[in-house]
Amino acid sequence: MNKIKTTVIGSYPVKINNQDLIKKYYQQKEINWEKYIKKAVNEQIKAGIDIISDGQTRDPFIQIFTRKLKGCRVRNRTEIIGKIKHHQAITINDQIYVKKLLTKKQKLIALITGPYTLTKSCQDLYYNDEKQIAFDFASALLKEAKKLEKQVDIISIDEPFFSNHMPDYSKELIEKITKNLNTQTRLHICGDVSKIIPEILEIKVDILSHEFKLTPKLLNEFKKYDVNNKICLGSVRSDNQKIETVDEIIKHIQKGIKTFDNKITQIAPDCGLKMLPENVAFQKLKNLVKAGEIING
Amino acid sequence: MYELSKKTANPAIPDFFIKKEEYITKIIDFIQKNIPKNKPFSIDIIEPELKIKTLKQLHTKKLLSRTIYNSIHIGTTPEEEKTLKKYTPKAAIIVAFNPKDKSPDGKIEILENGANLTKTGLLEKTKKIGIKKILIDTAAMAPGDNSGAAIAAIPVIKEEYGLPTGCAIHNVVEKTQWLKQFKKEKNTVDASSNINIPLFGGDFAIYGPIKNSEKVFPTIAWQDILISEYTEKYFGTKPDKKHPRRILNKNE
Numbered sequence: 264m265n266k267i268k269t270t271v272i273g274s275y276p277v278k279i280n281n282q283d284l285i286k287k288y289y290q291q292k293e294i295n296w297e298k299y300i301k302k303a304v305n306e307q308i309k310a311g312i313d314i315i316s317d318g319q320t321r322d323p324f325i326q327i328f329t330r331k332l333k334g335c336r337v338r339n340r341t342e343i344i345g346k347i348k349h350h351q352a353i354t355i356n357d358q359i360y361v362k363k364l365l366t367k368k369q370k371l372i373a374l375i376t377g378p379y380t381l382t383k384s385c386q387d388l389y390y391n392d393e394k395q396i397a398f399d400f401a402s403a404l405l406k407e408a409k410k411l412e413k414q415v416d417i418i419s420i421d422e423p424f425f426s427n428h429m430p431d432y433s434k435e436l437i438e439k440i441t442k443n444l445n446t447q448t449r450l451h452i453c454g455d456v457s458k459i460i461p462e463i464l465e466i467k468v469d470i471l472s473h474e475f476k477l478t479p480k481l482l483n484e485f486k487k488y489d490v491n492n493k494i495c496l497g498s499v500r501s502d503n504q505k506i507e508t509v510d511e512i513i514k515h516i517q518k519g520i521k522t523f524d525n526k527i528t529q530i531a532p533d534c535g536l537k538m539l540p541e542n543v544a545f546q547k548l549k550n551l552v553k554a555g556e557i558i559n560g
Numbered sequence: 561m562y563e564l565s566k567k568t569a570n571p572a573i574p575d576f577f578i579k580k581e582e583y584i585t586k587i588i589d590f591i592q593k594n595i596p597k598n599k600p601f602s603i604d605i606i607e608p609e610l611k612i613k614t615l616k617q618l619h620t621k622k623l624l625s626r627t628i629y630n631s632i633h634i635g636t637t638p639e640e641e642k643t644l645k646k647y648t649p650k651a652a653i654i655v656a657f658n659p660k661d662k663s664p665d666g667k668i669e670i671l672e673n674g675a676n677l678t679k680t681g682l683l684e685k686t687k688k689i690g691i692k693k694i695l696i697d698t699a700a701m702a703p704g705d706n707s708g709a710a711i712a713a714i715p716v717i718k719e720e721y722g723l724p725t726g727c728a729i730h731n732v733v734e735k736t737q738w739l740k741q742f743k744k745e746k747n748t749v750d751a752s753s754n755i756n757i758p759l760f761g762g763d764f765a766i767y768g769p770i771k772n773s774e775k776v777f778p779t780i781a782w783q784d785i786l787i788s789e790y791t792e793k794y795f796g797t798k799p800d801k802k803h804p805r806r807i808l809n810k811n812e
Contacts, residue, residue, distance in 0.1 A: 279636045279677060281635045281677055281678070282608075282635045284634060284635065284657075284659045284677075285606075285633050285634055285655075285657065286606065286635070286637030286660075288633075288655075288657045288659070288699065288701070289606050291701075291702040291703075291731055291734070291735040292702055293702050293704070293705050294659045294705070296659075315697075321660065322660060322675075323674065323676060326676075327659075330660065330661055336665050337661065337665055337666070337669050337675075338665075338668070338669065338672060338673075339673050396776055436808070
């Protein structure tokens with residue numbers, strides 16, 4: 264059995280120093296965000312995580328993308344005011360920076376907020392056609408992903424809105440991105456996905472990632488299907504400050520192995536950790552790593 | 561400065577930059593002695609602790625009703641906010657600085673919701689403090705860091721909120737490295753940079769140092785007249801009796 268890698272889903276909590284930012288403004292110095300990215304990356308490295316993300320410190324996962332896409336305007340919600348197009352690098356420069364912080368042993372995962380989630384999170388003032396918005400987002404994200412695949416080891420698409428509603432064009436939408444990439448892809452859908460497992464399994468993607476710790480019934484639900492994808496097993500909760508013990512995580516992974524056997528290639532928190540206090544997020548990752556080491560033997 | 565203001569028909573408000581604690585009392589004493597009792601002034605401080613101490617002194621000296629607090633921004637601390645609620649100046653400048661997005665949209669975002677850097681937008685925060693008169697500074701960024709967006713944001717923010725809007729575009733000139741080779745001309749560029757503000761519909765220009773007043777006031781007055789001529793011809797908007805066009809251009 265191949266060793267299970269430890270990784271993250273997305274965000275990591277890093278306190279942004281507003282005082283420092285405003286001082287930079289008064290000194291008329293350019294704002295540099297790298298120290299926040301470095302903090303998120305270093306915490307993951309310190310915890311022993313194998314596949315590391317940039318921590319999504321710049322913005323919530325919607326605005327990271329909509330802030331830099333043509334046709335979008337960030338207000339209380341992002342407003343769509345024109346045709347959505349990719350016209351500048353969105354996360355690529357951060358990934359290049361993160362790569363420099365990693366050793367050869369550590370891998371890099373890039374995070375892309377899915378086209379459907381972006382669509383449902385924005386206020387449309389232009390298209391009046393939800394499907395077209397979603398596909399235009401997908402085209403724009405594909406352009407970003409094509410740039411990312413040269414720099415990173417895995418690209419993860421985060422589609423939490425699928426657990427609320429999976430439109431009939433979901434497969435086509437996600438594959439518009441994944442089919443055109445030459446790197447490993449992961450699809451993360453949080454929430455209770457028990458009713459949409461057949462639809463999820465139809466999507467061409469290498470790794471499926473779900474909140475198995477928050478929703479353990481998913482382990483039984485997935486047993487009913489023939490799963491060909493690799494699995495990223497959500498193993499610590501991201502919505503709860505209680506730190507899972509190493510034993511608790513090991514037992515959870517063992518249950519996961521009973522369902523998925525050697526298809527589990529990654530273990531991770533259930534979702535992004537941004538909402539947790541820094542020390543809690545760090546300890547959760549540390550315990551996850553310890554549990555992974557024991558499982559791997 | 562007040563003489564130039566009278567001569568060119570452009571209102572003037574002195575902005576006092578307080579850098580150290582030992583200057584607080586001296587500057588407040590200066591204001592009490594030298595600034596006419598019917599005139600406002602602005603207090604410009606970066607350090608939150610100094611701001612708190614200054615607010616207390618302004619309250620003791622009964623000057624808060626004439627104070628323009630410069631400024632409220634993403635770095636405004638909870639302690640500062642608490643003091644502002646206790647000792648509330650009549651007016652404040654909000655600096656619409658958004659480190660995530662320096663475009664006009666980003667500046668609106670920071671005013672509206674704080675861009676996830678503050679719990680609420682800066683406008684709501686200022687209103688909750690109880691400040692009645694709000695001015696918006698569109699936050700001129702460092703040279704090369706979308707500094708022109710501070711000018712472009714003026715009509716956008718005015719359109720959105722109808723609040724007095726301006727900026728300190730001259731700060732960008734001060735930090736422009738290539739201007740160092742034009743030592744003599746740099747001061748002219750500095751003073752004339754302020755012309756951008758009325759040209760884009762701005763209501764106030766924060767400039768400095770005060771010795772630049774001799775260049776800044778006629779420059780702004782000239783621009784005001786130009787705009788007034790055009791707007792009267794096109795929109796029929798007549799300047800009031802105190803407008804530079806009425807005071808300086810009596811024959812036209």
